[in-house]
Amino acid sequence: xxxxxxxxxxxxxxxxxxxxxxxxxxxxxxxxxxxxxxxxxxxxxxxxxxxxxxxxxxxxxxxxxxxxxxxxxxxxxxxxxxxxxxxxxxxxxxxxxxxxxxxxxxxxxxxxxxxxxxxxxxxxxxxxxxxxxxxxxxxxxxxxxxxxxxxxxxxxxxxxxxxxxxxxxxxxxxxxxxxxxxxxxxxxxxxxxxxxxxxxxxxxxxxxxxxxxxxxxxxxxxxxxxxxxxxxxxxxxxxxxxxxxxxxxxxxxxxxxxxxxxxxxxxxxxxxxxxxxxxxxxxxxxxxxxxxxxxxxxxxxxxxxxxxxxxxxxxxxxxxxxxxxxxxxxxxxxxxxxxxxxxxxxxxxxxxxxxxxxxxxxxxxxxxxxxxxxxxxxxxxxxxxxxxxxxxxxxxxxxxxxxxxxxxxxxxxxxxxxxxxxxxxxxxxxxxxxxxxxxxxxxxxxxxxxxxxxxxxxxxxxxxxxxxxxxxxxxxxxxxxxxxxxxxxxxxxxxxxxxxxxxxxxxxxxxxxxxxxxxxxxxxxxxxxxxxxxxxxxxxxxxxxxxxxxxxxxxxx
Numbered sequence: 340x341x342x343x344x345x346x347x348x349x350x351x352x353x354x355x356x357x358x359x360x361x362x363x364x365x366x367x368x369x370x371x372x373x374x375x376x377x378x379x380x381x382x383x384x385x386x387x388x389x390x391x392x393x394x395x396x397x398x399x400x401x402x403x404x405x406x407x408x409x410x411x412x413x414x415x416x417x418x419x420x421x422x423x424x425x426x427x428x429x430x431x432x433x434x435x436x437x438x439x440x441x442x443x444x445x446x447x448x449x450x451x452x453x454x455x456x457x458x459x460x461x462x463x464x465x466x467x468x469x470x471x472x473x474x475x476x477x478x479x480x481x482x483x484x485x486x487x488x489x490x491x492x493x494x495x496x497x498x499x500x501x502x503x504x505x506x507x508x509x510x511x512x513x514x515x516x517x518x519x520x521x522x523x524x525x526x527x528x529x530x531x532x533x534x535x536x537x538x539x540x541x542x543x544x545x546x547x548x549x550x551x552x553x554x555x556x557x558x559x560x561x562x563x564x565x566x567x568x569x570x571x572x573x574x575x576x577x578x579x580x581x582x583x584x585x586x587x588x589x590x591x592x593x594x595x596x597x598x599x600x601x602x603x604x605x606x607x608x609x610x611x612x613x614x615x616x617x618x619x620x621x622x623x624x625x626x627x628x629x630x631x632x633x634x635x636x637x638x639x640x641x642x643x644x645x646x647x648x649x650x651x652x653x654x655x656x657x658x659x660x661x662x663x664x665x666x667x668x669x670x671x672x673x674x675x676x677x678x679x680x681x682x683x684x685x686x687x688x689x690x691x692x693x694x695x696x697x698x699x700x701x702x703x704x705x706x707x708x709x710x711x712x713x714x715x716x717x718x719x720x721x722x723x724x725x726x727x728x729x730x731x732x733x734x735x736x737x738x739x740x741x742x743x744x745x746x747x748x749x750x751x752x753x754x755x756x757x758x759x760x761x762x763x764x765x766x767x768x769x770x771x772x773x774x775x776x777x778x779x780x781x782x783x784x785x786x787x788x789x790x791x792x793x794x795x796x797x798x799x800x801x802x803x804x805x806x807x808x809x810x811x812x813x814x815x816x817x818x819x820x821x822x823x824x825x826x827x828x829x830x831x832x833x834x835x836x837x838x839x840x841x842x843x844x845x846x847x848x849x850x851x852x853x854x855x856x857x858x859x860x861x862x863x864x865x866x867x868x869x870x871x872x873x874x875x876x877x878x879x880x881x882x883x884x885x886x887x888x889x890x891x892x893x894x895x896x
Contacts, residue, residue, distance in 0.1 A: 343406045349393055357377075359828070364828070376848075407466075435447045435448075467791075469801050484755035488750075497705065500698065500749065514691065584612050709751075732762075735759065780804055791827055809835070817837045870894060
């Protein structure tokens with residue numbers, strides 16, 4: 340229940356505070372008096388967007404404060420929300436919204452600062468505002484499903500269905516992308532298979548380039564060495580040193596008589612020459628063995644060819660030689676991934692089938708819930724229409740289920756539409772084709788009454804829900820609102836004296852013009868003042884005795 344509303348520095352309001360009562364409260368006043376200011380402030384308390392233009396002239400800050408009494412035994416969802424936000428939940432809930440001329444907004448609930456989104460979620464359980472605009476929203480068939488779902492309390496089923504729907508759309512998009520890329524993937528697969536085959540045949544080893552480079556350097560040095568040794572051997576052969584030593588030996592032993600007295604030296608010379616010849620032969624053999632060993636080493640041409648092949652692959656795949664092994668492994672992984680894409684398609688299709696089966700199961704439950712609720716809701720609305728002088732009207736809720744399993748949505752496969760016949764003999768048709776403004780007002784009121792009995796919300800605010808009617812019909816609307824106020828707190832802005840007279844609390848909004856300034860004030864009317872105001876509503880600015888008498892009759896009914 341809304342206990343009080345304080346408005347400070349909003350448009351023409353300086354500072355007013357309204358203490359509300361339980362039951363049926365009406366707000367009246369001449370056109371332009373400022374009734375809309377109260378409704379605008381209540382909309383701000385609900386979390387609507389604020390404009391700095393609402394701040395009173397010459398003021399920089401405006402404040403709206405609403406105090407609600409809450410019976411948490413009747414509003415479990417509200418207490419759950421407050422606990423999640425660590426907001427103390429005593430018997431009162433104080434909501435304060437501060438507007439700053441700088442454009443900043445602050446919202447407090449029991450002195451805890453909260454966001455607008457949190458404010459909306461909380462006030463949604465506290466009160467509901469039904470504006471004149473909503474009367475015409477009933478003509479929009481897209482709103483009919485939401486109204487039916489509200490009555491049927493299908494929130495959980497719709498949430499489940501919405502989650503499944505998101506999964507279906509996500510997987511469908513992924514599957515489509517996978518299939519669309521099939522040709523590209525096949526080309527990439529062919530290329531990668533070639534790369535892997537070529538690099539595997541190439542058989543690159545880690546560190547092979549450095550090893551080959553070192554070997555090539557060694558072989559180049561070996562070539563230079565062999566040339567040098569060959570030159571040495573040639574020089575030794577060309578020098579005829581062996582022949583010279585043989586000739587010396589021959590001369591010494593062919594002239595023994597000359598060296599008779601030097602036989603010891605002769606023997607030593609012979610031995611030395613023989614050793615020298617042996618050493619020279621040994622030297623040549625050693626050099627020759629080095630050359631023969633080098634011939635068994637890897638051919639330099641093979642090394643050069645291998646390095647060229649590796650560099651060619653490096654250039655071809657734009658990858659350093661020492662990274663070719665890593666590149667080969669990456670290609671293998673990509674190839675494995677591409678080879679498994681068909682498996683991915685199969686997995687996607689399997690998941691899609693599972694989600695769709697789940698979707699159709701939940702959708703069927705939702706359809707059943709809607710159809711059952713539609714039968715009950717339309718009967719209750721018909722009953723309310725009888726109270727509102729539309730006892731000849733016929734109201735139906737049509738729920739059509741698309742069972743083709745082709746078109747799906749986040750809210751199921753049902754198309755919901757309200758159809759009615761407002762007069763005997765008239766065929767059932769969509770509301771925008773058969774209902775007048777006054778009939779729409781009463782139809783919306785009937786729907787709101789039925790929905791109100793279904794929700795925990797105890798405060799209902801109606802902004803001229805009775806527009807387009809008059810006389811006995813307005814009186815019937817007033818009586819129905821009075822009945823509704825037995826279980827709900829009602830705040831009703833009205834221009835109808837028949838409606839105003841049924842309230843147990845009457846607020847009069849007045850605009851005061853003084854010199855160059857205007858201000859809005861409110862009065863809580865006593866019985867005498869109510870009689871005067873209702874008489875004004877009956878007769879206009881000049882209140883007559885007849886109007887006072889009629890007002891008195893309305894108040895005493």
